[in-house]
Amino acid sequence: xxxxxxxxxxxxxxxxxxxxxxxxxxxxxxxxxxxxxxxxxxxxxxxxxxxxxxxxxxxxxxxxxxxxxxxxxxxxxxxxxxxxxxxxxxxxxxxxxxxxxxxxxxxxxxxxxxxxxxxxxxxxxxxxxxxxxxxxxxxxxxxxxxxxxxxxxxxxxxxxxxxxxxxxxxxxxxxxxxxxxxxxxxxxxxxxxxxxxxxxxxxxxxxxxxxxxxxxxxxxxxxxxxxxxxxxxxxxxxxxxxxxxxxxxxxxxxxxxxxxxxxxxxxxxxxxxxxxxxxxxxxxxxxxxxxxxxxxxxxxxxxxxxxxxxxxxxxxxxxxxxxxxxxxxxxxxxxxxxxxxxxxxxxxxxxxxxxxxxxxxxxxxxxxxxxxxxxxxxxxxxxxxxxxxxxxxxxxxxxxxxxxxxxxxxxxxxxxxxxxxxxxxxxx
Numbered sequence: 001x002x003x004x005x006x007x008x009x010x011x012x013x014x015x016x017x018x019x020x021x022x023x024x025x026x027x028x029x030x031x032x033x034x035x036x037x038x039x040x041x042x043x044x045x046x047x048x049x050x051x052x053x054x055x056x057x058x059x060x061x062x063x064x065x066x067x068x069x070x071x072x073x074x075x076x077x078x079x080x081x082x083x084x085x086x087x088x089x090x091x092x093x094x095x096x097x098x099x100x101x102x103x104x105x106x107x108x109x110x111x112x113x114x115x116x117x118x119x120x121x122x123x124x125x126x127x128x129x130x131x132x133x134x135x136x137x138x139x140x141x142x143x144x145x146x147x148x149x150x151x152x153x154x155x156x157x158x159x160x161x162x163x164x165x166x167x168x169x170x171x172x173x174x175x176x177x178x179x180x181x182x183x184x185x186x187x188x189x190x191x192x193x194x195x196x197x198x199x200x201x202x203x204x205x206x207x208x209x210x211x212x213x214x215x216x217x218x219x220x221x222x223x224x225x226x227x228x229x230x231x232x233x234x235x236x237x238x239x240x241x242x243x244x245x246x247x248x249x250x251x252x253x254x255x256x257x258x259x260x261x262x263x264x265x266x267x268x269x270x271x272x273x274x275x276x277x278x279x280x281x282x283x284x285x286x287x288x289x290x291x292x293x294x295x296x297x298x299x300x301x302x303x304x305x306x307x308x309x310x311x312x313x314x315x316x317x318x319x320x321x322x323x324x325x326x327x328x329x330x331x332x333x334x335x336x337x338x339x340x341x342x343x344x345x346x347x348x349x350x351x352x353x354x355x356x357x358x359x360x361x362x363x364x365x366x367x368x369x370x371x372x373x374x375x376x377x378x379x380x381x382x383x384x385x386x387x388x389x390x391x392x393x394x395x396x397x398x399x400x401x402x403x404x405x406x407x408x409x410x411x412x413x414x415x416x417x418x419x420x421x422x423x424x425x426x427x428x
Contacts, residue, residue, distance in 0.1 A: 001136075001149045003053045009144045012042035045140035048085050049147050055083035056109075058136055058151055061426050066158040066295070067123045073157070075103060075131070080114040091137040098129040098157065123159045126256065126302045131155045132427045153427040160298035161253075161260040164393050169384050171327055172352035173230055196220045231274065231287040232266040233322055233351075234259055237314070237332035238279045240306035244333060244365035251333040251358045254391040256301050258331055258356060263297050273297070276321075278314040280305040284321055312339035315346070325350040333358040335367040337375040347379070355383040362388040 016039025
């Protein structure tokens with residue numbers, strides 16, 4: 001830490017110097033008293049502050065490097081004083097950018113001892129924020145000197161959008177065999193036979209395994225590995241002129257939450273999930289199905305912001321990365337039917353869209369649904385109307401790296417079932 005010492009009361013050394021000079025010129029008890037009171041106090045406080053400057057040590061640690069909205073962030077602060085005299089007062093000023101995170105406080109520490117405290121705050125906004133640096137101020141009890149420490153150590157924390165449980169929506173399948181959860185009893189199999197079993201009513205004769213049938217003198221059929229579920233492309237439209245509401249009560253925030261929840265649902269159903277964002281910083285993530293995909297997509301959603309480009313322009317300019325025969329889930333608040341024509345070339349390539357339209361009327365705006373719904377119905381494209389009440393729920397799942405793990409009961413209530421333990425790590 002970098003430390004600086006500031007003299008607040010310059011009158012003390014000045015009067016002490018004058019008293020010392022006058023004592024040489026015209027010795028008197030008055031000058032001696034002034035020298036002891038002012039000069040002695042100044043000298044003692046100077047030594048006190050210099051000792052603190054050499055002996056105070058500050059450490060700031062956090063448990064997690066990422067969280068979701070609703071998580072609790074825990075920080076631990078340690079202030080150690082290796083000097084014989086105490087730091088009677090210490091003002092800690094936090095320079096973090098995380099909203100609603102209040103780590104500034106006033107404390108103190110005795111000589112040859114340490115003080116430790118924790119700050120717990122809730123993550124209320126998605127985004128990328130900084131924890132730290134920290135400024136500490138202390139000084140002598142008389143306020144003659146102020147000692148300032150500047151600790152530049154900081155860490156970046158990503159607060160990702162929450163994930164909520166969604167009802168089952170009808171999503172147009174991409175046409176690949178095995179769409180949905182892979183089933184070992186599926187009749188649309190891969191070429192890999194895993195084992196055989198005794199034939200039951202409804203099994204196709206083409207599945208009969210004649211070698212096993214001859215050996216066991218009973219009809220047996222081959223069991224095939226189920227095929228993988230089809231790809232999901234989730235397209236999030238954040239065109240600024242289509243949004244309604246402000247802050248948490250905006251279609252933009254609810255669209256991001258809907259996207260994060262569909263990502264979780266798709267990966268849970270064994271789809272390879274990709275993400276495209278019509279935002280201030282356009283983003284493309286090709287479909288994957290692994291343990292890192294969810295966090296990667298949620299991190300992208302954490303910084304998503306409104307765009308100047310319309311949904312129609314975005315699709316027309318960026319439709320090439322969309323793979324053939326995949327499901328396209330479009331999340332938008334745009335009621336302008338003109339963007340629907342950009343779906344036609346995609347559908348010719350076997351990309352089947354499903355629309356998730358946020359109901360702006362529940363966000364304080366007014367819009368007519370009929371023109372858009374008629375246009376989509378003419379193409380056979382399903383459209384799910386998403387009211388504010390569907391997303392504005394308390395059943396958010398903060399994530400395994402956060403403060404709590406939740407279980408949703410059959411009645412829809414979220415119950416905390418686990419408080420994980422994680423290692424402390426210092427800011428860098």
